[in-house]
Amino acid sequence: MHEFIDYIQSYLKTKDLTPGGDGNIFWATVYILLVFVGLSVAVIAMNWLERKILAHMQVRLGPMRVGPHGLLQPIADAIKLLLKEDIIPSEADAAIFWVAPFMVVLSAFTVFVVVPFGPAHAITDMNIGILFMLGVSSLSVLGIVMAGWASNSHYPLIGALRSSAQMVSYEVAMGLAVVSVIIMTSLNLDGVGSLSMIEIVKQQQAQGMWFIFKFFPLGLVGFVIFAIAMVAETNRAPFDLPEAESELTAGFHTEYSGFRWSLFFLAEYSAMIAVSSIAVTLWLGGWLRPFPNWLNGTTWDLVFSFFPGLTFLFFAAICFFNTVRMPKHPLFKIQTMGLAGFGVVLGLIGLAMFYGPVRERVGDIYWFSAKVAAFMYLYIWYRGTFPRYRFDQLMKVGWKVLLPMGLALLILTAGVGMRTELWAQVQEVLHK
Amino acid sequence: MNPPVATPFFFYLLSGIMLIGGVLVITRKNAVHSALALITTLLAQAALYLMLYAPFVAGVQIILYAGGIMVLFLFVIMLISIERTMKERQFNKQWLVGMIAAASLGGLFISVYTTSTKGQVLFPEGRMAYGEAQNTQMIAALLFDRSTGMYMFAFEIASLLLLVAIIGAVVMSKKRI
Numbered sequence: 001m002h003e004f005i006d007y008i009q010s011y012l013k014t015k016d017l018t019p020g021g022d023g024n025i026f027w028a029t030v031y032i033l034l035v036f037v038g039l040s041v042a043v044i045a046m047n048w049l050e051r052k053i054l055a056h057m058q059v060r061l062g063p064m065r066v067g068p069h070g071l072l073q074p075i076a077d078a079i080k081l082l083l084k085e086d087i088i089p090s091e092a093d094a095a096i097f098w099v100a101p102f103m104v105v106l107s108a109f110t111v112f113v114v115v116p117f118g119p120a121h122a123i124t125d126m127n128i129g130i131l132f133m134l135g136v137s138s139l140s141v142l143g144i145v146m147a148g149w150a151s152n153s154h155y156p157l158i159g160a161l162r163s164s165a166q167m168v169s170y171e172v173a174m175g176l177a178v179v180s181v182i183i184m185t186s187l188n189l190d191g192v193g194s195l196s197m198i199e200i201v202k203q204q205q206a207q208g209m210w211f212i213f214k215f216f217p218l219g220l221v222g223f224v225i226f227a228i229a230m231v232a233e234t235n236r237a238p239f240d241l242p243e244a245e246s247e248l249t250a251g252f253h254t255e256y257s258g259f260r261w262s263l264f265f266l267a268e269y270s271a272m273i274a275v276s277s278i279a280v281t282l283w284l285g286g287w288l289r290p291f292p293n294w295l296n297g298t299t300w301d302l303v304f305s306f307f308p309g310l311t312f313l314f315f316a317a318i319c320f321f322n323t324v325r326m327p328k329h330p331l332f333k334i335q336t337m338g339l340a341g342f343g344v345v346l347g348l349i350g351l352a353m354f355y356g357p358v359r360e361r362v363g364d365i366y367w368f369s370a371k372v373a374a375f376m377y378l379y380i381w382y383r384g385t386f387p388r389y390r391f392d393q394l395m396k397v398g399w400k401v402l403l404p405m406g407l408a409l410l411i412l413t414a415g416v417g418m419r420t421e422l423w424a425q426v427q428e429v430l431h432k
Numbered sequence: 433m434n435p436p437v438a439t440p441f442f443f444y445l446l447s448g449i450m451l452i453g454g455v456l457v458i459t460r461k462n463a464v465h466s467a468l469a470l471i472t473t474l475l476a477q478a479a480l481y482l483m484l485y486a487p488f489v490a491g492v493q494i495i496l497y498a499g500g501i502m503v504l505f506l507f508v509i510m511l512i513s514i515e516r517t518m519k520e521r522q523f524n525k526q527w528l529v530g531m532i533a534a535a536s537l538g539g540l541f542i543s544v545y546t547t548s549t550k551g552q553v554l555f556p557e558g559r560m561a562y563g564e565a566q567n568t569q570m571i572a573a574l575l576f577d578r579s580t581g582m583y584m585f586a587f588e589i590a591s592l593l594l595l596v597a598i599i600g601a602v603v604m605s606k607k608r609i
Contacts, residue, residue: 096468127567128491135494142471142498145505149464161509164502171499195488195568 018198020113020124031123035112043269047074050380057384068326068339084258089151092255096150101256101263103143108267111136111274116197118287118364129197130178133278134171137233140271141167144235144242144252147264151255159251162391163242166232169398170239174229176406177222180413181282184211184219187417201286208293212283215416221409223283225402227378230275232398234268236379238386239394276375277368284371287364305359308366312350319343442483449476461518463508471501488568 011017011024019027048063048071055062063070088094114129116122126132141164148160185203186193194200204210212219232239243251253264280286289304320343326336352358389397453473460466474497481490508514544554575584 093462093464096464126487127565128487131488131491131495131568135491135498138495138498142502142505145502146468149505149509157509161506164506168499168502192569 014120016119018120018122018125020122028123031121035115035123036109039109039112039270039273040266042273043266044074044078046269046272046376047077049376050383053377053380054384057381068335069322071339071342078262081258081262086258086260087255089153089255091152093150093152096146097255100143100147100150101260101267103146104140104267105263105270107136107139107143108270108274112270114197115274115277116201116281116286117368118361119198119202121287121361121365122198125196125198128195130182130195130200130278130282133197133274134175134178137271137274138167138171140267143267147256148252151252153255155248155250155254156252159242159244159248159254163235163252166235166239166241166394166398169395170229170232170402173225173398173402173406174233176403176410177225177229178278178282180218180222180406180409181211183410183413183417184214187420191421197281197286201281201288204285205288205292210283210285210288215413218409218413218416219283221405222413223279225406225409226279226283228397229402230279231379231382232394234272234275236268236272237383238388240388241391241394244388272376272379273372276372276379279375280368280371286371287368289363289367305363306354308362309350309353309359311366311370312346312353316343316347316350319346443480446476446479446483449473450480461520462514463512463517464505464514467501467504467508470504471497474501486567488571 007024008026011019011022011027014022019031051073052062052070063073066072066076088097111133113123114126114132116125144163145160148156148158148163151157181200182193182195184207185200188203188206194203207214210219212223231237235242241251242248243253245251248254253261256264285292289307291300295304319339323336323340323343326332326339353362450473453469453476456469457466457473460469474493478490478493478497481487481493547554573580575581575587
């Protein structure tokens with residue numbers, strides 16, 4: 001028992017080391033569970049937010065019945081899905097039909113092994129981090145094609161074929177944009193780049209800028225290419241042809257129901273979070289707070305470390321504001337109390353985040369999550385505003401616009417990087 | 433010090449998965465099932481690369497073959513009629529030649545593994561000093577470094593070969609270019 005406690009505590013003494021890097025099995029398990037729970041909560045929250053935000057964009061109210069402002073709607077939906085009958089069509093290829101949703105979910109969740117929420121807040125740090133993320137997330141399309149084929153039905157098959165064509169087209173442009181960032185990581189003194197997610201963020205701090213601003217406008221162009229390609233990769237509007245409901249009923253998951261369908265849903269949203277976190281890590285400085293080098297020093301650290309707590313207090317204030325505005329009818333009594341209780345919980349979490357040791361540890365997670373949340377809002381915004389592409393337009397954007405841009409970007413980044421490096425060497429010679 | 437991840441248990445597990453997958457690839461009548469067995473085999477192989485402390489090779493294996501198998505999948509869906517192949521008898525007229533070839537290759541492997549020259553075996557036991565944390569950088573140095581880069585020419589020639597294959601496919605399929 002004593003040894004076990006020592007084992008647990010030994011990791012806490014290390015700083016800036018992930019549990020995987022330390023080889024500590026206990027903390028790695030804890031982190032895996034935390035990421036899993038956090039992701040599930042984020043998907044539930046996304047479900048509610050998407051319906052609410054879309055509704056407000058279309059001048060509707062959205063879910064209002066279950067809980068105050070429909071806050072409990074996702075939970076009601078989840079219970080409904082779990083209680084639904086699970087149907088496997090009689091003509092379907094049962095084994096593949098059964099495996100496909102798990103394949104999609106596994107690939108969507110496994111990528112979070114290397115997502116860096118902070119210098120020490122990742123399950124592990126791999127030497128091939130970004131390659132691992134791209135590779136494993138590309139396995140999800142296999143699951144989609146399997147689902148579409150195994151359903152033995154026309155709409156799913158067409159959806160699956162569209163999905164595979166789309167993924168193949170956009171993965172190329174996406175990869176080129178990623179490679180341009182990998183080149184940028186090597187522009188340091190020893191000239192060694194890295195694929196590791198944590199090292200990429202550390203390089204952004206060392207080079208004094210987020211890679212979106214590096215070699216302006218090259219970094220920005222790479223970011224835009226990635227931001228477009230990642231929407232296509234996750235089959236979201238305006239690239240949601242594989243599940244275009246007006247043409248294909250529901251696309252590749254038409255024949256799925258109940259729990260299996262909810263697995264596809266879960267996978268779609270966690271894949272969105274995964275690609276957003278790639279974008280945040282590569283271009284937007286990952287866990288770094290705004291201006292880590294310019295506004296440095298303990299005072300600024302203290303000021304920025306208040307943000308997580310203040311955010312939660314702000315949410316709590318919104319809850320209290322709406323508690324006051326709830327209808328005064330006795331039927332709404334329980335809902336009003338529930339909303340007030342939710343506000344109190346949020347407020348307590350916010351207050352806890354002002355406590356010194358907590359404040360130091362949640363800062364990086366907060367900034368990472370805030371940046372990812374901005375991307376999540378963008379996804380909803382796209383869905384609310386852009387009409388869907390036609391398939392030939394989709395192919396045209398992928399092959400005739402993004403791919404040449406990506407190639408040009410890669411060559412230009414390499415050229416400008418070479419120039420900078422040569423210039424540094426010339427300076428060194430001149431100073432001697 | 434942490435125990436090594438690459439224990440014999442995992443080696444035998446992964447090798448078993450690979451062998452079963454490989455056998456399924458050639459015995460299944462349904463071509464989609466064959467493709468899935470093939471991706472299982474290739475993923476197990478990627479895991480073996482991880483056991484050899486070569487994460488970069490494993491990552492590249494996953495990326496390349498995930499896309500490759502998907503294209504294979506599409507070929508199966510678009511070009512092969514599954515109903516017809518299910519009824520077809522699998523031709524096995526050359527099983528004797530196949531058995532002899534497989535047995536001789538297996539015998540070669542076993543003999544290479546067991547022979548010793550002057551008391552030295554080809555695969556001595558022992559633990560290698562591995563550079564897992566620098567794997568990508570080491571491969572890059574082998575390819576492109578001025579002093580140690582010895583494989584660059586072979587690497588570029590291989591990519592040229594693929595380019596020739598692509599151009600050939602386009603020339604053969606397009607009547608007017």
